[in-house]
Amino acid sequence: MAYHIESIDLFVRETPPNRMTFTIGKQKGADAPPPKRRPRGILLVRMQLTDDQGRRTWGVAGDRPSFGWLDKRSDYGPEEKLDRLLALVRRARDLYLEQPRFDTPFEQWHDRLEPIRLQGKAANHEGLSIAYASALFERAMIDAVCRMEELSFFEAVRQNRLGFDAGSVFPELKSIRLQDHLPQRPRTRFAIRHTVGLADPLTADDLPESERVNDGEPETLAEYVQRDGLKFFKVKISGDAEADLHRLGRIWDVIVDVEDPVVTLDGNESYTDINAFARFVERFEAEQLGIFQHTSFIEQPLTRALTHDPSTADAIAKITRHKPVIIDEADESLDSFPSALAIGYSGTSHKNCKGVFKSLVNFCRCRQLEAQDRIVIQSGEDLSNMPMVPLHQDFAALGVLDILDCERNGHHYSYGLSHLTETEKRHVRTAHRDLYTPRDGELFLNIRNGMVQCESLQCRGFGVAFPPEWNALIPLDDWDIAW
Known part of the structure; x- marks a missing residue:
């Protein structure tokens, strides 16, 4: 069985202003406003998947683009950090589309992780930002495969339908099933x-x-x-x-x-x-x-x-x-x-x-x-x-x-x-x-x-029982960033 990624779309679900202020870490002063850590939006990925039997489905994943947690360095300002993170996400999407055919989600994730890491390091990204970009597409792929095979995430893992193999990452874990x-x-x-x-x-x-x-x-x-x-x-x-x-x-x-x-x-x-x-x-x-x-x-x-x-x-x-x-x-x-x-x-x-x-x-x-x-x-x-x-x-x-x-x-x-x-x-x-x-x-x-x-x-797919209302979301490239 082989799967094929047909397309990957990026959207934003804009969120209202917080009802309460949230603060972590050291602050500039008691009266200083909290630093910008993320915009008012949730980044969503839609992956369209087919297989060699002609079946077709979709997968989704999402996260807040919390650049202030991912990268706490003072080298870049908040707006630049967000731009850099979104650029890395777009590059990770391209790298998944460069190799759209795969046999198992685990194999595809592990294979794409290194080129995403290299692209991230070349652009001076923190390791967490690289992991964030990789994980968005990993989860959308898992969701799509689970949905296509009519399995919940737990069932897919229990039946080893995702191809998971810890020993291929760390040989010392080879004996752990x-x-x-x-x-x-x-x-x-x-x-x-x-x-x-x-x-x-x-x-x-x-x-x-x-x-x-x-x-x-x-x-x-x-x-x-x-x-x-x-x-x-x-x-x-x-x-x-x-x-x-x-x-x-x-x-x-x-x-x-x-x-x-x-x-x-x-x-x-x-x-x-x-x-x-x-x-x-x-x-x-x-x-x-x-x-x-x-x-x-x-x-x-x-x-x-x-x-x-x-x-x-x-x-x-x-x-x-x-x-x-x-x-x-x-x-x-x-x-x-x-x-x-x-x-x-x-x-x-x-x-x-x-x-x-x-x-x-x-x-x-x-x-x-x-x-x-x-x-x-x-x-x-x-x-x-x-x-x-x-x-x-x-x-x-x-x-x-x-x-x-x-x-x-x-x-x-x-x-x-x-x-x-x-x-x-x-x-x-x-x-x-x-x-x-x-x-x-x-x-x-x-x-x-x-x-x-x-x-x-515990539904078909990776915890997502029904799709977001795609038409109500904002394509990432059209988003006028809200803070």
């Missing part, structure tokens, strides 16, 4: 790990009435805990130990009455000095023991370059005696996770925007290390996932990776599914009654007791 380690059924119930941004109000005292949105939805952490029954929390830290420790104490005051709360910290590369980070961890334990005892890991505290510096191994070993540390932004390429493990890190994040097959390779490595009695973590992250396509596909991937809790409240910075068309909302009401709930004339993620149920994503 993915299917032996998959859950018997895909996970379809997930705990929402609610991200607390640096600017997010924690209680009503932080939010004067004059600054409230007053749209009927919660606006403070305390209100979300009460309304959604949250138990999992992801707290952004800034690299300012004094401010972070004070805020962690205030957050603990909000969640202390939650039964068995689980917390993770996310540094977003805010530390440039590993010794300063080590001191923070020691103070965290000494000064905020309550929330410290409920913290399961710390994510990406150091810059991506410092993360892979072998000279930090002794310091990382000492830090991980207090808390596991995992990588995220530093997980730029296929080699990143094994490199970090060798230094002493405890795991990595799954994000569809970094690559689905890459996460499956990392999953195999985790299972191999667990068999050797090493504790490793593969977490579910990505605040940028928005309904429909990005969110649905990430949940479908997590169902295969069997990850319980995931960072998943990016939607609350927007107003439900207000960015979708009325036709799409009608389809959502029919196809995804488990995942969304109506409220005040809009549809919202259906969070009950801190959990979401999404059995409906």
Whole structure:
């Protein structure tokens, strides 16, 4: 069986302005506006696919073009970073179309990854930007093949219909058979790990009435805990130990009455000095023991370059005696996770925007290390996932990776599914009654007791039950960029 890519189109779904401000990492000043990290739009890919039996179908993938997370260097301004990222995406599309015929999605992804990497490096792109460009077309291809073969993503992986072969990427994984380690059924119930941004109000005292949105939805952490029954929390830290420790104490005051709360910290590369980070961890334990005892890991505290510096191994070993540390932004390429493990890190994040097959390779490595009695973590992250396509596909991937809790409240910075068309909302009401709930004339993620149920994503294709309303989208080349 051979497949053939007939065409690849790029679209943008424009989104309304955020209902709330979101802030990560170090800021220029308390009163400074958040830096531009992404435009108001979701980038979508449509891939038209045929096979040698004459069958024809489509596949889709999407992500916010979050250039400010992908590339944090000061070499380029926000507008230039976005232009550069979109140029790389267009070049990746061309490279897929240069070799349109393939036997398996895994083979095509692995074959196209290197030329995309070379093009990206030649244009001075970060590894994350390269992974982002590759992953868009990887997912659209997976969706199309699953749709053509009338399989869900879980079924396609379980039956090895995607051609996955971790041993062809890393020979040391040759003995690991993915299917032996998959859950018997895909996970379809997930705990929402609610991200607390640096600017997010924690209680009503932080939010004067004059600054409230007053749209009927919660606006403070305390209100979300009460309304959604949250138990999992992801707290952004800034690299300012004094401010972070004070805020962690205030957050603990909000969640202390939650039964068995689980917390993770996310540094977003805010530390440039590993010794300063080590001191923070020691103070965290000494000064905020309550929330410290409920913290399961710390994510990406150091810059991506410092993360892979072998000279930090002794310091990382000492830090991980207090808390596991995992990588995220530093997980730029296929080699990143094994490199970090060798230094002493405890795991990595799954994000569809970094690559689905890459996460499956990392999953195999985790299972191999667990068999050797090493504790490793593969977490579910990505605040940028928005309904429909990005969110649905990430949940479908997590169902295969069997990850319980995931960072998943990016939607609350927007107003439900207000960015979708009325036709799409009608389809959502029919196809995804488990995942969304109506409220005040809009549809919202259906969070009950801190959990979401999404059995409906086990449909034909990669979590996408019906196509976007293509005519309502803006061709990328026609988009007048909205900020």
